[in-house]
Amino acid sequence: MVVLGIESSCDETAAAIVTDDRRILADTIFAQIAEHTPFGGVVPEIAARAHLDHLDDTIAAAMRQAGMKFADLDAVAVTGGPGLIGGVIVGVMMAKAIALAHKKPFIAVNHLEGHALTARLTDDVAFPYLLLLVSGGHCQLLVVEGVGRYQRLGATIDDAAGEAFDKAAKLMGLGFPGGPAVAKAAAGATAPFRNLPRPMKGRPDCNFSFSGLKTALRQRVDALKAEHAFDDATRANLAAGFQAAVVDCLIDRTRHALELAQAAHPTLSALVVAGGVAANQHLREALHKLAAKHGIPIVAPPPRLCTDNAAMIAWAGIERLHAGERSGFDYAPRPRWPLDSAAPALAGAGVKA
Incomplete structure (x- = not known):
């Protein structure tokens, strides 16, 4: 075919x-x-x-x-x-x-x-597997049980991770698209900011939130500008701190989801990461360590x-x-289309912001 x-x-x-x-x-x-x-x-x-x-x-x-x-x-x-x-x-x-x-x-x-399903194209991953989907408009954790069979464990209640990167880059004057711009600036950090918040970290659910982190970054940028201390070195340290905070949140939520998924699905084959933010090397390295601790392969398609x-x-x-499916020519495009229609509606679960 x-x-x-x-x-x-x-x-x-x-x-x-x-x-x-x-x-x-x-x-x-x-x-x-x-x-x-x-x-x-x-x-x-x-x-x-x-x-x-x-x-x-x-x-x-x-x-x-x-x-x-x-x-x-x-x-x-x-x-x-x-x-x-x-x-x-x-x-x-x-x-x-x-x-x-x-x-x-x-x-x-x-x-x-x-x-x-990209991991099945690149690596022929067997069902079921846990997916961390992180992009500009989506941020969620799903158990992929089969084609058309998805169980959502968590999603963002406000901004997606990729959107947060874009807005953070704009706040710091780093350019667009935000993810690569923040990563590039962070590479030059000498003393990353370590006191930015980690929203939702440690919560019993698997949901994400990035709006509070974004607000904290804006307040920090405004304060530094008021003090005339917002130079290139500070910008790099802020970028590194913001990137570390986002990755910490993603890893914490994924860790909890992985524990739940492995308990419910003893044959879970892999931890898969997909979406534009999955190209972030800092995130990939952290996910590799997380998967190794849980004794499960990590699959990250090429960027x-x-x-x-x-x-x-x-x-x-x-x-x-x-699977024997095809669409009719009367199909109407959909601005919203969650994978797990039974899960509660959340911002990053089927809407491109």
Whole structure:
């Protein structure tokens, strides 16, 4: 089976061609960083317009890279939500048009499921496994029991980790996107700030919160500026302190979720991390140590497949198609689409902020 995947849920315009024997024949991405950098974050209207402008060329590039024509495809998969609705509509309409014109099956994929199943594309991870999904709009812990079978153990009650990084970078004047900018600045720290709060740490549930940490950072930046002490060295130390606080929170919540998951699922196969923040090396190192303490493998896909991409959408489409599923051409794009519909609604559990 050969599937074209299309991703346009946020600020990455992407297309990929993937086979069901786990070969990525093409993987093309148009990153909209230049469009959003002046604003210090993603502007939905600008993102949707950029998808309109670049999706045709991105898909054409993927087809050339794979040396294929649309007739060679077995299906077309696309992110159907959750996400910025303008961008999701652009991708879904394009996927429907290709599928209709070339008489191919069409399948709308949950963007979160794309992240959740990436480890099966890269490492053929067996069900069940624990997933830490950390990105710009999502932050949650799920037991992945099978395709379409997800048990949410925790999610953010306010901001996602990636959003917190973006806003922290803007506060400190580090640029966009925030995660890489904070990590780069933190690498130059000589005396990281150690007294920033760790919200929710030690709580009996597995939920996250980052708004209080963000507020504490803003107050610290304002105080330093008032004292005329906000120079490059201080900025680096603040960035390191903020990064350490976020990672501490993620590790504490993941530790608790791992204990619960292993107790409920003795055959738990791995701890998997996915999403854009999963590219953070400080977080990866801490997760490796955590997994080793619990005697379980850690699976972290390559950074390119952690950030938004179309290969994960194509693969999730393959998994769904193998289960005998496909979508109707009356499918309506969804701005919200939680993986675990039975879990209480929380900010980072199916909404792209």
